[in-house]
Amino acid sequence: MTELRPAGLLIDRVSKDLGGRRIVDDMQLEVHAGELTCLLGPSGCGKTTTLRMIGGFLQPDAGRILIDGADVSFLAPERRPTSMVFQNYALWPHMTVFKNVAFGLKLRKLPKKEIRERVEHVLELVGLTHHIQSYPARISGGEQQRVALARALVLEPKVLLLDEPLSNLDAKLRVRVREDIREIQQRIGITTVFVTHDQDEALSISDRIAVMSGGKVEQYADPRTLYREPATHFVASFVGAMNFYRATLHDNAIELPDGTRIACDGVSQNGAAPVEVGVRPEDVEVRTDGDGAEATVVREIPRGHYKELVLTVGGDEVRAFVGTEVTSPERLRVRFNRAVVYEGGSAVSEAKEPVATA
């Protein structure tokens, strides 16, 4: 594998109907050269359909898909500069690992010697040279997954597509393989689109994440921005945990419907109408004494290196992540260190860092 020339990908106002239902709806997304973008969303949000349109297995009903500036919207999969890693790996069971990886190169009529070199090189990259003559059924799921990755990478595609590649692995292996994938992706600098419904996966390997819902991109941002400043209610609830309250805003405090006031930094009064306030559990500060709204402990859930407290404050539930050293008497006092205010489902407060859109 020589040097890859990274290319950008542009999904330009693409729509797709399947079975009479709009699956992808006027979607706009740009992936920079060499970037790893995750399409994150619940099942049925259109992420896999989008990926299959990029790969050429589906054709958009409207809009264009550009790779490196060239329109590929209606090219057959075999004519696109994309390579896909399938959810079930889709290794050919009647071919050895070598033949699986070499198949695409053979179709390109490369000399035998070069094929062998390139296959060996890419198998070295994924750490599978010892299984070169094994059949897929003889190797483990994690190894099959890496063969599938090698098979995609050996063709030096402009864009690498991964369709929930880790969903068939057990939890421990999933974490290791995703780090491997990220490491390899960064080393060769290949533009990558990674589909997943696992927010943890998306947050830990992406340059940028596009959270999708109902065939649209809800927010497209780097993992930190996405987590700290979820642009919509949907993103806030899908990525990480979030407490939501209907509350009226005061300066540095919010007021729950029953009149309880909870101190909250960074909010300011903006009229009497109640709005939706989102607070991350780690932004809930819990004290045993001093000021703050009174809270009652309902439940304590050990989470390993931290614990989750379920509290009630003024008739509303507050979930807080606290250190394991915090002992919880029945009564506590809480305040919020940070909050995001939503109106009509979209964030209105919180000084946002410029969200990269293009």
Place this chain on the structure above:
Amino acid sequence: MSAVEHQGTVLGELRQAELPVVAANRRRGPAAVKNASVKLLGAVVVTILLVFMVGPLVWLMLRAFSGLWQFPQFLPSTWTVQWWRSVFDDKNLAHSIKLSFEFAPVVTILSAVICLPAAYAFSRFNFPGRRVLLISLFATNAFPKIGLYVSMAGVFYTLNLMGTFMGVVIVQLIGTIVFMTWIPTAAFSAIPRSLEEAARDVGAGPLRVFFRVTFPLAAPGILVAMILSFLAAFDEAQGTFLVGIPNYITMPTEMYTLVLNYPEQAAAVFSILLAIPSVILMSFARRHVMGGRLAEGFQIR
């Protein structure tokens, strides 16, 4: 107070003493009896099956080598190979064997050429009428064939197909279609589409995908279909008789003549000869192909 306590203890002791015995009975007794009766029933069923399946074959073998065999005797009183000799010496019979081995491969290959693309379409595309067509393929097997053949004969006369090689091929083809469509359809359906998509993805066109990925993976199912089609063509008698005589007389049609013209020992010899390809091909199929393929073939949705 103390009386009540006392009574309680006595009852408790009683219960404790009785319990293990009852429990043991419940555990061992009925279960063991049930087990034994299931085994016995199994043995009876297997024996009956053996008698019905192996019995006729044994009788056939005895008959083929028997000289004099009169009614009350359990075994033939004299043994001979003369029936084998007379079958092999008869020019007509030898010719019919040769003919049978010409028709069956031709029919099988033609059937594959016609039915495999259909099977692929049934498996991969959802077109209107798919289910109706798939099920209607059974129709040819659902009615007495002779009725079908008689009406076919009418058509064949006008097309000048009666007594021709092609006519016999077509009539034998009818019986193979169900195998050649249903089993490969299941075989194709069992291949995940993503395997084909992955091949497209690395640069193979649709035809190459079929020959390099789909076909090799469906091959065991296709092989089973071909074996069953071969046997169906090889054993087909009624239609071949109706269309083929007097020019083309295959082994099964020759049976009719044999039964009429020779003693029944010759017919026994001939049926053993007729069974040989079936036995060989079936055992081959069993050894080289996963058992589930055949069953899978009739479970398409």
